[in-house]
Amino acid sequence: MAAALLARVFSSLPRPRYILSATCPVDKWFSKYVSSDNRPKKPLSAYLRFFVDQQPIYRKQNPGLGILDITRKIAFDWKELPSSAKQTYETAAEAEMQLYKEQLAKYKAQLTPAQEKALKEEKMQKMEKRRANIKKRKLAMLGKPKRPRSALNIFVAEHFQEAKGVSPQGKLKYLFDEWKKMPTSLKQAYLQLAEDDKVRYKNEITSWEEHMKEIGHEDLVRYKSKRQILTERTKK
Template sequence: MAAALAALGRAAGLAAGPGRLLRACGATCAAEGGLARRLSSAERPKRPLTAYFRFVSERQGPLRRQHPEMSNTELVKKLAGDWRELPASQKQVYEEARKADWRTYEEQLAAYKAQLTPAQAAALKEERRKRLAKRRSFRKKRELTVLGKPKRPRSGFNIFVSENFQKSVGVSPAAKLKQLFETWQNLPSSEKQPYLQLAEDDKIRYENEIKSWEAKMAELGRQDLIRSKEQQPKKKTAETVQEADRAKAPLRGKKAILKLKKSEE
């Protein structure tokens, strides 16, 4: 239900506040005097629906029953269109209901916050900051994908992994990656060279594509997406490129292993 409402909100160009996910304050609370009571999202008052989402929750059931052949996308567009065409006087009814619920919500939220310890309040604030940062990052990546930003070049180690991952030995992806990382470190320079050359070719591909893409962004007035001169790579010789790739490969390998391990936990 929440996911469906979120999709409907995006279609109408509106937003309803997401519910707050609350977690245990953990070690911070323990340090201030005993293990604190665990918090859950069910304990925190829920933010009231916006006027638009009230309209959606009221209309989507009857509309679905009336038009069972409609896809979810068509249903979203239909409801968004109906809302835009709704007379202001009828929209006001939903808005007044929202205001009434909002007053109740603020009272309940104040009472809820009053029972939190300073450590709990700090932990929840930090959780919200991380959640919002993650959401902004996701939206940014999605926007760049829609705008067709070229994929970043791969390193020699990345190419080596992609070619050998399936046949590598390991009971898990993390184990396979660790084994490939060790193999790469012990690989003779002559055997690394083809991968390093492919990486260099990919860098050239990326630079050509990113320059063309940035020119298009400039035409669209999106200078905020264009790299500054400091961010643009300096010209390098083949030797310095290989040296840099050899230096970075172990670090990239370790980061990839840690990322895979974290995803498996």
């Protein structure tokens, strides 16, 4: 449990860059660590070029407006902009798009089948991560109850501020060590709080899921096994 929590903390730290050594074949290294970061960047559209040009001006002229209001104003002005004025942005966008297509063709031509497969997998992972983030925000907006905390989580949260250690990782390590040395009798209070939190979560998630069914969000309800469904039917 402690190792899992520590792993989550360290996973948020920047990962070291891979260094290509003289003994590592270039093709093998690239096929393993190839990234879409090397792919040519798609140029801005004509409207986005106009937006980038105008946003600093609008913000300076309207210091009291929020970003959404400024965005709406720029979008409205672009819509009302004469075709002759739009032509400058459209011509630049078309020229860069042509250059982008040429660079993209060269980029794809140098890829091996293994590298293409690696890039496709990376793209799928990014899409899955994006979908997961969208779902996470959706659940937060719909007020999904927070999962129950473990006894160790509660202990760490309660003593994190006064824990010894310069960095967050140092504080966590100190608290993990303290938790391991703590007698079971002293841990009992945290174990009881964890049990109470499980009961809280069970009650809240059941009520929340019933509400999700009522408002048409059955997709957000936890998956139930056939055994669970049969047990519920038997009880009814």
